[in-house]
Amino acid sequence: MKIFDNIQDFIEYEKGLKGSIGFVPTMGALHNGHLSLIQNSINDNDITIVSIFINPTQFLEGEDLDKYPKRLEADKKICSLAGVDALFIPNTDEIYSKIEPTILAPSQKAYILEGYKRPGHFDGVLRVVLKLLNIVSPTRAYFGKKDAQQLYLIKNMVSSLFLHVEIVACEIVRENDGLALSSRNIYLNQDERQRALKISKSLKIASKAMMKNEFNSQNLKRLMKESIDDLEIEYIEVVDRNFDKIDNIELNNSIILVAAKVGSTRLIDNIWV
Numbered sequence: 001m002k003i004f005d006n007i008q009d010f011i012e013y014e015k016g017l018k019g020s021i022g023f024v025p026t027m028g029a030l031h032n033g034h035l036s037l038i039q040n041s042i043n044d045n046d047i048t049i050v051s052i053f054i055n056p057t058q059f060l061e062g063e064d065l066d067k068y069p070k071r072l073e074a075d076k077k078i079c080s081l082a083g084v085d086a087l088f089i090p091n092t093d094e095i096y097s098k099i100e101p102t103i104l105a106p107s108q109k110a111y112i113l114e115g116y117k118r119p120g121h122f123d124g125v126l127r128v129v130l131k132l133l134n135i136v137s138p139t140r141a142y143f144g145k146k147d148a149q150q151l152y153l154i155k156n157m158v159s160s161l162f163l164h165v166e167i168v169a170c171e172i173v174r175e176n177d178g179l180a181l182s183s184r185n186i187y188l189n190q191d192e193r194q195r196a197l198k199i200s201k202s203l204k205i206a207s208k209a210m211m212k213n214e215f216n217s218q219n220l221k222r223l224m225k226e227s228i229d230d231l232e233i234e235y236i237e238v239v240d241r242n243f244d245k246i247d248n249i250e251l252n253n254s255i256i257l258v259a260a261k262v263g264s265t266r267l268i269d270n271i272w273v
């Protein structure tokens with residue numbers, strides 16, 4: 001596996017490549033969720049490239065930018081064993097310049113839900129994803145459904161800016177007990193880890209209610225709230241696949257989303273129905 005920390009060297013390497021390129025952008029501290037994106041890419045493409053970049057512009061003041069988990073040596077091993085062709089680890093100073101045009105995420109979809117408590121977060125996400133897509137020029141890029149709003153906004157950017165890349169949405173990977181994998185799970189102590197299960201359990205409660213023909217958003221949200229009332233819920237919402245709130249579940253076009261704080265750790269989860 002080749003490793004690049006310099007954009008120009010990476011671009012030179014890419015010039016010599018033939019065939020389709022799959023790209024998996026990450027912030028590192030890789031887990032099985034990331035690995036499933038990588039495996040999808042390896043299955044679909046001739047070459048797979050993974051990036052690790054903790055993007056400062058998507059963190060707000062006071063968020064966990066400085067203490068975001070870093071496990072570079074382990075990440076290199078994971079990528080190499082998985083069969084990744086190249087690992088791209090650019091520097092912040094090279095990615096961002098002092099004077100540059102910026103991209104703003106559409107406010108009506110980027111300042112709700114995740115963006116309501118984290119205003120400007122998606123501006124930073126789209127800024128870096130656009131830069132990475134331009135550097136890597138992949139055939140396909142892989143993103144997790146776990147970050148459903150991010151996935152929607154990236155797809156929207158790709159179609160509205162006519163970018164030449166196919167965005168592939170990958171299923172959420174969970175622990176055996178249901179907890180969605182996240183790099184931030186390592187912040188949880190044993191007690192918090194146990195309480196965090198209530199988030200995925202609330203989504204299971206919604207699934208069970210739907211099996212009994214409960215499709216009303218308010219009723220589903222109430223059931224879910226009751227089941228996680230001892231966590232600090234940031235939102236529980238039912239949206240369609242364009243992130244418009246809906247009064248009733250539309251099968252094959254809906255997402256039920258939860259964000260909650262367990263201690264000081266903010267976790268998100270969702271199901272696509």
Ligand code: AMP
Pocket residue numbers: 025026027028032033034036037142143144145146147170171172173174180181182183
């Ligand atoms: P991150 O390193 O947290 O920025 O995540 C990089 C990519 O991995 C994003 O597209 C995430 O949506 C995806 N991802 C993170 N956790 C999971 C998971 N549990 N299952 C599937 N994809 C995930």
